[in-house]
Amino acid sequence: MTNPILTIEDLTVTFKTQEGLVNAVNGISCELYAGECLGIVGESGSGKSQTFLAAMSLLAKNATVSGAIHYKGTSLLNLNRQERNHLLGDRLSMIFQDPLTSLTPHMKVGEQMQEVLSVHQNMGEKEAQQLCEQWLYRVRIPDAKQRINQYPHELSGGMRQRVMIAMAMLCKPDILIADEPSTALDVTVQADILDLMTEFRTELGTAIVLITHDMGVVARMCQRIAVMQSGYFVEQGTADEIFYQPQNDYTKMLLAAVPRLNAASPTPKSGIDTSKQEALLDARHVVTEYKLPGKWLKPGKAFRAVNQVSLTVHKGETLGIVGESGSGKSTLARSLIRLIGIADGQITWLGKDLHSLDAQQLRIARSDMQIVFQDPLASLDPSRTIGYSITEPLGVHQPSLTAADKRQRVMDMMNSVGLDSSLYTRYPHELSGGQNQRVGIARAMIINPKLVICDEAVSALDVSIQAQIMELLKDLQRRTGVAIVFISHDLSVVSHLADRVLVMYRGAVVELADSIALFHNARHPYTQQLIAAVPIPDPKIESQRQRIKVNEATVSALNPASQLRFMPSKLDTDPNYMPKLIEVSAGHWVAEHDELKQ
Amino acid sequence: MLAYALKRLLSTIPVLWIAITACFFILRLAPGGPFDGERPLPQAIKDNLAAHYNLDKPLIEQYLIYIGNVLKGDLGPSFINQDFNVAEQLLSGLPYTLTLGTSAFVFAVLAGILAGIAGALYKNSLPDYLLGLFILLGLVVPNFLVAPILQLVFGLQLDWLPVGGWGDGSIAFLVLPVVVLALPHIARISRLMRGALIEVLNSNYIRTARSKGLSRTRIVVRHALKPALMPVVSYLGPAAGFLLTGSVIVETIFGLPGIGRYFINAALNRDYGMVLGTVIFYMVLIVVLNLIVDILYAWLDPRVRTQ
Numbered sequence: 001m002t003n004p005i006l007t008i009e010d011l012t013v014t015f016k017t018q019e020g021l022v023n024a025v026n027g028i029s030c031e032l033y034a035g036e037c038l039g040i041v042g043e044s045g046s047g048k049s050q051t052f053l054a055a056m057s058l059l060a061k062n063a064t065v066s067g068a069i070h071y072k073g074t075s076l077l078n079l080n081r082q083e084r085n086h087l088l089g090d091r092l093s094m095i096f097q098d099p100l101t102s103l104t105p106h107m108k109v110g111e112q113m114q115e116v117l118s119v120h121q122n123m124g125e126k127e128a129q130q131l132c133e134q135w136l137y138r139v140r141i142p143d144a145k146q147r148i149n150q151y152p153h154e155l156s157g158g159m160r161q162r163v164m165i166a167m168a169m170l171c172k173p174d175i176l177i178a179d180e181p182s183t184a185l186d187v188t189v190q191a192d193i194l195d196l197m198t199e200f201r202t203e204l205g206t207a208i209v210l211i212t213h214d215m216g217v218v219a220r221m222c223q224r225i226a227v228m229q230s231g232y233f234v235e236q237g238t239a240d241e242i243f244y245q246p247q248n249d250y251t252k253m254l255l256a257a258v259p260r261l262n263a264a265s266p267t268p269k270s271g272i273d274t275s276k277q278e279a280l281l282d283a284r285h286v287v288t289e290y291k292l293p294g295k296w297l298k299p300g301k302a303f304r305a306v307n308q309v310s311l312t313v314h315k316g317e318t319l320g321i322v323g324e325s326g327s328g329k330s331t332l333a334r335s336l337i338r339l340i341g342i343a344d345g346q347i348t349w350l351g352k353d354l355h356s357l358d359a360q361q362l363r364i365a366r367s368d369m370q371i372v373f374q375d376p377l378a379s380l381d382p383s384r385t386i387g388y389s390i391t392e393p394l395g396v397h398q399p400s401l402t403a404a405d406k407r408q409r410v411m412d413m414m415n416s417v418g419l420d421s422s423l424y425t426r427y428p429h430e431l432s433g434g435q436n437q438r439v440g441i442a443r444a445m446i447i448n449p450k451l452v453i454c455d456e457a458v459s460a461l462d463v464s465i466q467a468q469i470m471e472l473l474k475d476l477q478r479r480t481g482v483a484i485v486f487i488s489h490d491l492s493v494v495s496h497l498a499d500r501v502l503v504m505y506r507g508a509v510v511e512l513a514d515s516i517a518l519f520h521n522a523r524h525p526y527t528q529q530l531i532a533a534v535p536i537p538d539p540k541i542e543s544q545r546q547r548i549k550v551n552e553a554t555v556s557a558l559n560p561a562s563q564l565r566f567m568p569s570k571l572d573t574d575p576n577y578m579p580k581l582i583e584v585s586a587g588h589w590v591a592e593h594d595e596l597k598q
Numbered sequence: 599m600l601a602y603a604l605k606r607l608l609s610t611i612p613v614l615w616i617a618i619t620a621c622f623f624i625l626r627l628a629p630g631g632p633f634d635g636e637r638p639l640p641q642a643i644k645d646n647l648a649a650h651y652n653l654d655k656p657l658i659e660q661y662l663i664y665i666g667n668v669l670k671g672d673l674g675p676s677f678i679n680q681d682f683n684v685a686e687q688l689l690s691g692l693p694y695t696l697t698l699g700t701s702a703f704v705f706a707v708l709a710g711i712l713a714g715i716a717g718a719l720y721k722n723s724l725p726d727y728l729l730g731l732f733i734l735l736g737l738v739v740p741n742f743l744v745a746p747i748l749q750l751v752f753g754l755q756l757d758w759l760p761v762g763g764w765g766d767g768s769i770a771f772l773v774l775p776v777v778v779l780a781l782p783h784i785a786r787i788s789r790l791m792r793g794a795l796i797e798v799l800n801s802n803y804i805r806t807a808r809s810k811g812l813s814r815t816r817i818v819v820r821h822a823l824k825p826a827l828m829p830v831v832s833y834l835g836p837a838a839g840f841l842l843t844g845s846v847i848v849e850t851i852f853g854l855p856g857i858g859r860y861f862i863n864a865a866l867n868r869d870y871g872m873v874l875g876t877v878i879f880y881m882v883l884i885v886v887l888n889l890i891v892d893i894l895y896a897w898l899d900p901r902v903r904t905q
Contacts, residue, residue: 088811
């Protein structure tokens with residue numbers, strides 16, 4: 001084998017904090033070779049980012065680094081600032097997790113790219129602009145000529161990440177460090193970004209370090225993998241070794257915890273035959289609109305976040321709602337329990353029209369419907385104890401209970417969601433993300449609701465915690481018969497929990513089917529594309545998978561014609577046409593679409 | 599950008615109107631009038647004066663007449679100082695107040711921003727601590743104390759600068775009043791600047807800029823400075839207002855012939871025309887300054903422009 005391009009030897013990173021020294025990285029060693037993609041996997045706080053921030057000298061000021069990092073024989077840790085700046089952005093470059101905040105907001109995209117060329121290659125403005133344009137084309141940004149003069153806030157998250165990649169690649173670096181490059185993005189956008197990185201690796205020979213928590217992404221991208229836990233590499237090896245013969249217990253646990261889209265669910269779902277169950281909630285042609293700000297005196301247009309959605313939630317079942325960001329899933333969830341008003345349609349809750357109930361009746365109805373939110377910490381009152389937060393709904397809905405009764409109920413509930421009773425007097429910031437989400441679930445379940453809506457309830461959690469919370473939800477459902485509406489952008493997660501799945505695209509339903517039918521026999525091109533974009537944590541399967549790409553979205557979501565992305569034949573005759581849902585087999589509904597070339 | 603500025607300009611009209619109206623009526627509600635001297639005037643003279651200044655008409659009619667005149671650009675007569683009308687008096691004091699205020703403003707902004715940048719770049723080291731101490735002094739010591747101390751040290755003991763007065767209008771006469779006037783604002787601006795710059799330097803996009811191998815100077819100047827200026831800029835509008843109205847005390851201590859003393863005399867004497875005129879003048883000034891601030895904002899942050 002040739003010489004490694006980057007070697008890390010016995011690297012430790014220590015942070016000096018008010019609570020004393022914190023060891024983020026504890027003596028790790030690894031090598032990176034030209035043209036390969038090395039995956040660094042681990043859960044949050046495992047030190048995977050810090051390792052490579054150290055290589056780039058981007059650590060916070062309170063960090064001390066020891067050990068050695070060599071790039072082609074040059075010790076990166078011993079360079080002075082000038083020598084280091086000479087390498088950074090030129091030979092080594094980096095892209096980050098959050099594309100929304102990683103570009104300077106007041107500088108045009110083009111300016112930010114050009115300065116890399118002017119600093120490292122002394123390139124003139126004209127030449128630099130041309131090269132930047134070429135790179136923007138190369139990362140498949142449409143209208144690169146216009147985009148180059150736009151500010152970051154005028155681009156979508158996916159576009160900004162493409163700009164980041166183009167900017168990192170400008171000088172054709174030897175090493176590209178990608179720190180969770182696709183985590184904040186939709187699956188289809190993630191797939192595009194990953195494809196781009198692979199393309200640069202194979203065509204330009206750029207070595208890639210891919211830092212991620214997502215086993216699926218690693219399986220798709222990496223030849224070698226290092227698994228990291230609390231600052232140590234617990235296991236290093238080729239992709240095949242890690243996935244098929246993991247030696248370390250933590251690796252095994254991580255692999256077992258990852259939800260797989262392709263695998264059958266390990267534990268049964270509610271298993272309820274929905275046709276025989278009573279309907280709890282029934283929505284007919286629900287429309288929810290947001291007013292957009294007007295210009296001058298003209299009133300703003302209305303944006304249809306939810307467009308003619310009909311669905312039924314039966315007693316005891318789990319209905320999954322999937323869709324990409326902006327598809328209207330959260331708005332739909334909030335409309336379903338009247339957290340926001342609807343513009344049209346009807347929602348029936350246990351036979352009553354939910355949106356015409358008065359305040360008193362609504363409060364009674366609310367005691368049967370609860371919601372669990374995405375960000376567990378932000379959704380809890382920081383100034384209240386855990387016990388108080390869980391008790392509060394009892395005080396509202398069952399005021400007759402005595403304090404002792406309430407406390408007993410809360411203790412029982414905490415026990416059943418796996419929270420130690422000693423946490424009763426703690427505050428949210430003292431708990432971990434997983435524990436806080438258990439609090440959120442306990443708070444929702446304490447009044448024995450008939451329906452719980454989980455709005456991205458596990459999305460912010462590490463995979464191992466995610467798996468635990470999903471088990472908890474299944475367990476609660478088995479014991480109490482609560483119906484769950486489970487909203488997520490993560491198809492793998494939904495495939496594990498839901499009996500039926502509803503797929504949303506730009507506010508409308510494109511497919512609704514039994515979970516197994518949907519994931520194994522998707523009929524709508526959008527669903528097929530979504531499923532194909534989800535990385536599967538299995539390198540062999542990943543290497544053989546075909547990516548499905550149907551015609552790109554071209555019109556703004558504000559345009560009614562955006563609904564016709566999958567039915568372009570109607571564009572000329574009736575641009576306001578709304579594709580209808582057709583029942584292709586029992587319980588399997590698919591929106592009208594054209595036969596599209598893939 | 600032009601449309602944005604125009605829109606903001608139009609939106610200042612109702613603000614001005616409300617302020618003038620409020621001032622007009624509050625002033626009239628206050629007890630006493632311009633002709634209530636220690637020695638009561640004969641009723642006939644009072645009536646004549648009232649008729650001359652339209653004070654005998656119903657209040658609402660007086661208000662309409664006043665608004666009408668203001669729209670024509672006429673701030674009306676002074677009730678006390680009959681030899682000059684309001685506009686003439688304001689104009690005679692204006693050059694002094696404006697020179698003093700503008701110099702203090704420019705000085706405060708430049709010194710404040712530079713001190714803030716230095717504080718942020720040398721965070722928690724000696725230069726930062728020294729600046730912090732100076733800032734604290736600037737904030738807590740009132741200007742009527744700073745002024746005499748500076749007068750004593752630089753004017754009398756060292757004899758470097760004149761103690762007061764306008765003299766021939768040379769810079770030497772301006773130095774002390776400008777420093778006294780600007781000091782608390784230097785302190786505030788540098789604190790804002792330091793805090794904002796420290797925050798910006800910790801942001802994700804600065805990390806990106808560092809990963810591109812840019813020099814420290816380039817990162818600060820091109821990537822960090824503009825966003826860090828935002829809180830400073832939003833303070834500039836009020837600061838300019840303070841500097842112009844706050845010059846009343848400084849003008850008095852240093853014996854400068856600015857607008858400040860007219861304002862105080864007019865308020866004490868119920869000189870309706872003069873008080874209203876001064877208020878309108880200051881208001882227009884502050885509104886215009888705020889407008890400039892808003893436009894600066896749009897220049898600093900492209901996201902503001904599209905809103």
